[in-house]
Amino acid sequence: xxxxxxxxxxxxxxxxxxxxxxxxxxxxxxxxxxxxxxxxxxxxxxxxxxxxxxxxxxxxxxxxxxxxxxxxxxxxxxxxxxxxxxxxxxxxxxxxxxxxxxxxxxxxxxxxxxxxxxxxxxxxxxxxxxxxxxxxxxxxxxxx
Amino acid sequence: xxxxxxxxxxxxxxxxxxxxxxxxxxxxxxxxxxxxxxxxxxxxxxxxxxxxxxxxxxxxxxxxxxxxxxxxxxxxxxxxxxxxxxxxxxxxxxxxxxxxxxxxxxxxxxxxxxxxxxxxxxxxxxxxxxxxxxxxxxxxxxxx
DNA sequence: CTTATGTAGTTGACAAAAGCAACTAAGTTC
DNA sequence: GAACTTAGTTGCTTTTGTCAACTACATAAG
Numbered sequence: 001x002x003x004x005x006x007x008x009x010x011x012x013x014x015x016x017x018x019x020x021x022x023x024x025x026x027x028x029x030x031x032x033x034x035x036x037x038x039x040x041x042x043x044x045x046x047x048x049x050x051x052x053x054x055x056x057x058x059x060x061x062x063x064x065x066x067x068x069x070x071x072x073x074x075x076x077x078x079x080x081x082x083x084x085x086x087x088x089x090x091x092x093x094x095x096x097x098x099x100x101x102x103x104x105x106x107x108x109x110x111x112x113x114x115x116x117x118x119x120x121x122x123x124x125x126x127x128x129x130x131x132x133x134x135x136x137x138x139x140x141x142x143x144x
Numbered sequence: 145x146x147x148x149x150x151x152x153x154x155x156x157x158x159x160x161x162x163x164x165x166x167x168x169x170x171x172x173x174x175x176x177x178x179x180x181x182x183x184x185x186x187x188x189x190x191x192x193x194x195x196x197x198x199x200x201x202x203x204x205x206x207x208x209x210x211x212x213x214x215x216x217x218x219x220x221x222x223x224x225x226x227x228x229x230x231x232x233x234x235x236x237x238x239x240x241x242x243x244x245x246x247x248x249x250x251x252x253x254x255x256x257x258x259x260x261x262x263x264x265x266x267x268x269x270x271x272x273x274x275x276x277x278x279x280x281x282x283x284x285x286x287x288x
Numbered sequence: 289c290t291t292a293t294g295t296a297g298t299t300g301a302c303a304a305a306a307g308c309a310a311c312t313a314a315g316t317t318c
Numbered sequence: 319g320a321a322c323t324t325a326g327t328t329g330c331t332t333t334t335g336t337c338a339a340c341t342a343c344a345t346a347a348g
Contacts, residue, residue, distance in 0.1 A: 001258055001266075005273055009257050012276040013164060019283060020157060033305085052325055061307055066327055088314045088325040110150050117145055117153075119284045128282050129149055131275030132156040138272050139163060140263050177334090196296055208335055210298055232296040232343045 019116065030105060035060070036068060040077065040094060040102045049092045050083070077101055163260065172252040176245065179204070180216060184238060184246045187222070193236045194227070221245055 030037070038058065042048045048057055051069060055062045069092065072078040077098035080090040094102060117125050171181040182202065186192045192201055195213060199206045213236065216222040221242035224234040238246065261269050 001261055001269055003254070005269060006254050006257050008273050008276065009261075010253060012280055015280050016160065035305090050325080055325095062326065063308075063328075064306055066325095070327090083325095086315070086325080090326080109154060110147070113150050113153050114145055116283050120282055122145075124282055125145055125149060128279050129152050131278045132152065134275045135272050136156055136159050138264055138268055139260050179334090194296080199296095205336060206297065207299075207337080210296095214298090227296095230296080230344075234297080 030101065030108070032101065032105065036072060037102075037105050039068065039072065040098060040105070043078070043092050044094045044099065044102055050089045051092070052089065054092075072098070172249060172256065174245065174249060174252070176249065180212060181246075181249050183212065183216070184221065184242060184249070187236050188238045188243065188246055194233045195236070196233065198236075216242070 032040070035058075039054060042054060042057060046057075048054050051062065051065055054060070055065055058065075069078060069080065073080055076095055079093050079095050079098075081093070083089045083091050117128070120128065171178045174181070176184070179202075183198060186198060186201060190201075192198050195206065195209055198204070199209055202209075213222060213224065217224055220239055223237050223239050223242075225237070227233045227235050261272070264272065
């Protein structure tokens with residue numbers, strides 16, 4: 001792998017982070033931070049339903065997470081019910097209001113994605129997606 | 145653009161951010177934060193050599209930036225010399241130590257990129273890079 | 289020239305985000 | 319059942335980022 005290749009890849013990296021605006025303070029004009037939005041998503045859609053699982057998958061401090069979850073609960077978006085099996089842990093789930101918030105976020109994320117592709121023909125869009133899938137399949141995960 | 149397409153794209157987004165580890169606190173095991181590393185790079189390699197230019201291109205608060213630049217100067221990585229043409233502004237440049245730091249960061253970034261591609265044949269690598277370039281050329285920038 | 293207005297960067301005060309360590313309560317091992 | 323581990327909480331601190339006021343210089347208009 002030559003230095004020109006590496007240059008291209010790092011260039012893409014900068015392009016990508018800029019375009020997808022990963023640093024937006026509030027996620028898509030909701031009152032949720034990026035992390036809060038991500039938590040709702042992981043809980044509701046990816047089945048991570050304990051604080052501990054979220055700590056693993058998102059690599060956040062457990063103390064910090066604990067407070068964020070408490071805040072989400074206070075805001076009525078999240079329910080924490082003691083686990084029957086292991087009484088140390090709590091099972092996390094979204095309330096109806098939480099699911100509504102998530103739906104809004106998803107809607108806006110979808111809109112954002114769509115707007116990135118507005119000028120593309122349907123065939124170009126398909127090619128971009130193929131390119132993404134190709135990258136996803138081939139780029140190797142770094143070891144932890 | 146159908147919902148399946150959007151799903152694929154958002155999936156790629158999550159994959160990408162996870163793999164490239166954009167949230168690492170210290171950039172590649174140096175004592176520089178991601179922003180500090182980025183500043184050195186923009187100053188030395190992209191020719192943005194005033195605080196004002198950096199504010200524009202990286203969209204950070206000018207007060208915050210001012211403090212970071214001061215810190216980099218105190219650490220001996222950065223020199224700020226008054227501009228002759230406009231005495232309000234200072235011309236930023238890396239010291240030798242700053243260039244060394246940047247070289248280390250670049251080296252490690254390169255290594256990281258390389259390690260993501262270790263298992264790929266040279267032809268697969270070329271295809272991934274082509275895919276990246278295709279995405280870069282086609283995905284439209286969101287308006288500010 | 290001089291007044292008004294704009295711009296580059298600094299500073300102080302503050303708020304939000306994140307990290308660290310000590311702690312409680314429950315589970316596990318032997 | 320004593321020693322150890324684990325899930326989550328809480329207090330304390332640091333880091334990161336925001337906002338507004340301020341200084342010094344620049345520029346345009348009368």
